[in-house]
Every structure is written in structure tokens, then in C-alpha cells.
Amino acid sequence: MKICCIGAGYVGGPTMAMIAKQCPDISVHVVDLNQARIDAWNSDSLPVYEPGLDAVVAEALPRNLTFSTRVDEAIAESDMIFISVNTPTKTFGVGAGRAANLEFIEKCARQIARVSTGHKIVVEKSTLPVRTAEAVKRILSSADNGATFDVLSNPEFLAEGTAVDDLLNPDRVLIGGESKQAIETLVDIYANWIPRERILTTNLWSSELSKLTANAFLAQRVSSINAISALCEATGADVDEVARAIGTDSRIGPKFLKASVGFGGSCFQKDILNLVYLCEHFGLREVAQYWEQVVSMNDYQKRRFSERIVRTMFNTVSDKKIGVLGFAFKKDTNDTRESAALYVCRDLIRERARLTIYDPRVPETQIRHDLAVACSDLQGQISDIDRKLIENNVTIVHDGYVAAEDAHAIAVLTEWDEFRSLDFDRVYASMQRPAFVFDGRNLLDRDKLTKIGFEIHAIGKSS
Numbered sequence: 001m002k003i004c005c006i007g008a009g010y011v012g013g014p015t016m017a018m019i020a021k022q023c024p025d026i027s028v029h030v031v032d033l034n035q036a037r038i039d040a041w042n043s044d045s046l047p048v049y050e051p052g053l054d055a056v057v058a059e060a061l062p063r064n065l066t067f068s069t070r071v072d073e074a075i076a077e078s079d080m081i082f083i084s085v086n087t088p089t090k091t092f093g094v095g096a097g098r099a100a101n102l103e104f105i106e107k108c109a110r111q112i113a114r115v116s117t118g119h120k121i122v123v124e125k126s127t128l129p130v131r132t133a134e135a136v137k138r139i140l141s142s143a144d145n146g147a148t149f150d151v152l153s154n155p156e157f158l159a160e161g162t163a164v165d166d167l168l169n170p171d172r173v174l175i176g177g178e179s180k181q182a183i184e185t186l187v188d189i190y191a192n193w194i195p196r197e198r199i200l201t202t203n204l205w206s207s208e209l210s211k212l213t214a215n216a217f218l219a220q221r222v223s224s225i226n227a228i229s230a231l232c233e234a235t236g237a238d239v240d241e242v243a244r245a246i247g248t249d250s251r252i253g254p255k256f257l258k259a260s261v262g263f264g265g266s267c268f269q270k271d272i273l274n275l276v277y278l279c280e281h282f283g284l285r286e287v288a289q290y291w292e293q294v295v296s297m298n299d300y301q302k303r304r305f306s307e308r309i310v311r312t313m314f315n316t317v318s319d320k321k322i323g324v325l326g327f328a329f330k331k332d333t334n335d336t337r338e339s340a341a342l343y344v345c346r347d348l349i350r351e352r353a354r355l356t357i358y359d360p361r362v363p364e365t366q367i368r369h370d371l372a373v374a375c376s377d378l379q380g381q382i383s384d385i386d387r388k389l390i391e392n393n394v395t396i397v398h399d400g401y402v403a404a405e406d407a408h409a410i411a412v413l414t415e416w417d418e419f420r421s422l423d424f425d426r427v428y429a430s431m432q433r434p435a436f437v438f439d440g441r442n443l444l445d446r447d448k449l450t451k452i453g454f455e456i457h458a459i460g461k462s463s
């Protein structure tokens, strides 16, 4: 059997590498328009940092896994075609700022229709608004070369930083479709390593909607605990203690209750806004407002954090040096999309702070590019002032100690393990006084740092 995947990003690359690893008899071809990305997949320096991914790719690459830009050829040769292209929030036209931009999905469907002969199974791997499969089916049915298609929805639930474990041992795989035979073909692939009882099958629309719903529920939990963190700071309660106390109730459960500077990542915000847009489209105003609040709370949390830094540092950070630890949206990934760090850094830059940023996995070019985007409007325009501030007031360094040297404060924005094991006596000795620490991840040992002499401010803890 031959399969291909259009889109070699954070989902297409790892997902297909895992299928290739677990199914040596299936030939897997991953294609993308982005030559640099494909070159990176074929090199020793993969474009996606994920613990354990190197080994998975190394095992499958010489055997049954190919990365290339030969999209037409891959489609023509395959029995099953996954579409795993990006579905970002629209930045223009109707639904701008909310609806999903389905341009890339539609282009893929048209290309598949144009190139295919015989029968193909087309699998939606990207996260899509419910009923997108209807449009995909209509476009595919316009093929004039006699090709026939089944469309399946098979959303991906991996989380970045744990993608390899999530793919090896998922809570469930979800497959929605109309044709029993097509569904069984895909079930058989996953059943090579996943117990069949964990492979759920549903109709197309339930599958599409379950993906948006899962992300909305997960993000809602983070916003819920973050909302409580604000109340903890005001009252003397400790958000970690509250999370533990409620999380031991088996109906609530302990996971996803870690208060933070705000959730980031390419999907939570995009998918909730997409859900909000869909609800509005179907005239469900109250439902839309309910879910939109999850995003508003997250914006509030990010803003609250940077405001707390300014307020605590005597209402001005102008010309003060702040060492920023972490820029990725969570640990163990090089992904910065929608990272809370983008917005906290933007706010501090606009307060004229001097930032020294260190992230173990995010390169300088990426950080500078992201800050410019964070300071730009929807049309991509950045003011001269912001551009100059990024140029002159932001330094990227390659070491946590250098980031903290001579700083008035350090701000922990990503929960990288290595930040926990810094020698804080050394850090303290190199900093200005008072030595402020703003822990946006509740990562550091407050008692230890306080004893050393730091003034520590953490999420959901009164200072």
C-alpha cells in the first residue's frame, strides 16, 4: 500500500514518520511546497524539534519514508492521501480574525482532483470547521478523469513536545467517514500498533467537530485555572494548592490545571475562534460568547502578567534590563506560534525595557521575526518606533546566566527543565538589587529563591 501526506509540518512530519516506522510494508511519501522544510527533513537537523523524533525518522527514512516536493507524483501514486496543511485564522475579508482560512485545504482538494486516477481515499488530518468534508467531496467529485474518492476525517490529537509518545500510545484515534470500507482501511493501518478498542469511528461531522471541541475543552481548563489564579493573587490562596485540591476529585481530574502566563501554540486560540465563528454562523450567539470568553481570559492573563512586572518594578521598566527565560509556547518544542512570550515581550518592549532573551531551542532569527510580527497590525505593518525598539533593546543570548547578568529582573515564560537547575546563587550575585523574579510557569522553588534574596512573584500566589 502507498500513502502520501500533503504538508510536512508539525503534524504531517511526525505523524507520517510514525506510520512509516510502525508499518514497514506501507510506503509513505510526505510532500510540501516548502523546499527548505523538505531539505531539513532529509537532513540531520529536522525542522521540528520533538524528543525522540530523530530516532523515528532515522529508522523509517531509508526504508519506507520519503520527503519531497513532488506533490503531483505522490498523489498520483498513492491509494490514500492525507491532507495536513495549515488552517490558520483568516486575516482578511469575511470572518477575518475568527474563521479558518481554508485556502490551502481547497487547493489540495483541487490538486488531488486534477491528478488522480482510479480510486483514492482522502483523509482530512488538518483541523477543520465542521462540514468541511462536504466542500472537499464536492471539489473532488468535479474530477473529470474518472477518479472516485472516499473522504475520511482523522483529526490529530498529538501535543507538541510529547508528539512521539502521543503518536505511539494515543488515548484514542478518531476516524469519521461514510464508507465502511474506507474507514476499515484506515483502522487497519493504525491497528498495526494501537489496540482496536482505542480506535473510535464516527460519522464525518462528529469527527470534525470533536477535534474543535477537544481543543476548546482543554483550553477552557487552562483559562479556568488562570482565572482562579487572579483571585488567588488577590486573596492569599495558592493556585497550585487549589489545583491539587480540586484535581483530586475524580470528576475533575488533575491534568491541565497548571496555571500559567497563558496558553499558546498554533491551535487553541485558532480553533476556539473557529468554533466561535461557526456558532455565530449558525445563529448561536450565546454559545459563541461562551467560548469566546476562553480566549478573552487568556488575553487577560498574558496582559496581567506584563502589567504585574511593570507595577512591581516601581511602575517603570524603562531602560531596565529584563532577562527573559524561554520563548517557545511550551517546553520541549521549538514552536513559538502564539507563545505567551510574544505578547509579554511585546508589552515590555513598548514599556522601553531592555530584553535579553534566552530559549534553548528557538534561534535568534525566529525570535526577532516573531517579535516584529507581534508588534505588527493585521496588515503586517510595523511602526518605526517598534522596529527600532526591537533592533536596539532586544538581545538574544545562548545561556540563562548571560540573560540574567546585570538584570533588574528575570521573567520565566517557558517551563524548560534546565531553568529549574540554574545555580541561583550565581544568578543572584550577577543581578541588580532588588533582584526580581517573575515566574510565569510556577517552575522555580519560591522558598529557596526567597532565602537567597530574590523577590519572587509567581502566578496565582500572593507576593
Ligand code: NAD
Pocket (backbone or CB within 6 Å): 006, 007, 008, 009, 010, 011, 012, 031, 032, 033, 034, 037, 071, 084, 085, 086, 087, 104, 107, 108, 125, 126, 127, 128, 156, 157, 158, 159, 160, 266, 267
Ligand atoms: P504547519 O504550518 O507546521 O505545516 C503545514 C505545512 O503544509 C507547511 O509546511 C506548508 O508549506 C504546507 N502546505 C500548505 N499548503 C500546501 C500545498 N498546497 N501543498 C503542499 N504543502 C502545503 O502546520 P501544522 O502545525 O503541521 O498543522 C497542520 C494542521 O494540523 C492544522 O490544521 C492544525 O490545526 C492541525 N494540528 C496541529 C497540531 C500541532 O501540534 N501543531 C496538532 C493537531 C492538529
Ligand code: UGA
Pocket (backbone or CB within 6 Å): 127, 156, 157, 158, 159, 160, 161, 215, 218, 222, 255, 256, 257, 258, 259, 260, 261, 262, 263, 264, 265, 266, 267, 268, 329, 330
Ligand atoms: C494541544 C492539545 O493538547 C493537543 O491534543 C492538540 O492536538 C493540539 O493542541 C493541536 O490541535 O494543535 P499543544 O498546543 O501542542 O497541544 O500543547 P498543550 O500541551 O496542549 O499546551 C498548549 C498550551 O497550554 C501551552 O502553552 C501550555 O503551556 C499551556 N498549558 C497547558 C497551561 O498553561 N497549563 C496546562 O495545565 C496545560
